[in-house]
Amino acid sequence: MAAVSPSVFLLTVNGQIEAGNFPEYDNLYCKYCYVYGNDWTPTFGLEEGITQITCKGSQSNKLIWNFPLETTFKSTSPSGWPQLVVSVYGPDVFGNDVVRGYGATHIPITPGQHSRTIPMFVPEPTWRLQKFTSWLLGRRPEYTDPKVVAQGEGRGVTRVRSQGFVTVSFHIMTKDMRKLGYDTGPSTTQPYSTDWSAD
Template sequence: MTANPSVFLLMVNGQIEGANFPEYDDLYCKYCFVYGHDWAPTSGLEEGISQITSKSRDSQQHFVWNFPIEITFKSTNPFGWPQIVVSVYGPDAFGNDVVRGYGAAHIPLTPGHWLMGRRPEFTDPKVVAQGEGREVTRVRSQGFVTLSFNILTKDMKKLGYDTTSTDAQPSGFIVSGMGYTS
């Protein structure tokens, strides 16, 4: 006889595949996860920083990072479902690293796209995944980042949550520029 589970697991692996930022070159990205109080990482990395890459010299001018993401969470309920926040940086005219865009997306169980953005750099990039204070910002598209995820859950059905099966599919979101309104 097996005991009834009190938590479920969400396992995420994938990668930040690349980006298109037509106006820039020599970019890198940082990522971090934002999640609710009932969630706790059990393995993997909550944040990371990629290598710098130059855009391809063909007509697509695509950046390729293929930067791996792997993390497992446990939770007692889906409230506060994890989000990934991606910040893209590159050099300005003086060689200083400056933010080129921010984006956030909920970790998917189904494929999809999500749009969100900002522009002068935030002290804490996790603010991209939060609502408070965002009403005073305006966004301008700078480019987009493509992520792919493989998602596996364990014990959600045993806890009474609908676990309609979906195939693991690539998912992406747009990273936008931002500015403050006066």
């Protein structure tokens, strides 16, 4: 009996939002979500989440979250490959939660262990008066939908300022990509050469 050819492939994302470096700020937390194309559907795990609040150690500027990520997607096409969007928030001098950084990275294509450093940025007011009133009122510029940072449309008109970075680790597994004609290169998951990573 002939084997049935698969109609979809699977992508499993495990890992963690490890740490952040924001020298000017403390007591920060992250929100995360995924942005993906129309052919993609999450089948397991969380599409979005929020970490705990963490503060810096006495010897370092590093903020440690070690917040787990675990999601599986299915798709018929690699077009619209998922991106992880991270937003970092913390209190201002008035105790209001304000955005301290936005950033995004594509989920690695190759199975195995990966580490990514995501540069973060914040939107800036255009005029000095706007800057002063936003500080005074505790209403800093921010996106109504953080997913906009993973899309090209409408971002070109935004004025931004670099603002620290976040490190993320990934363990990627795929299934049936090669059977559908997609080659993602050699797998780096030798200990995990199961049906998943080997395709």
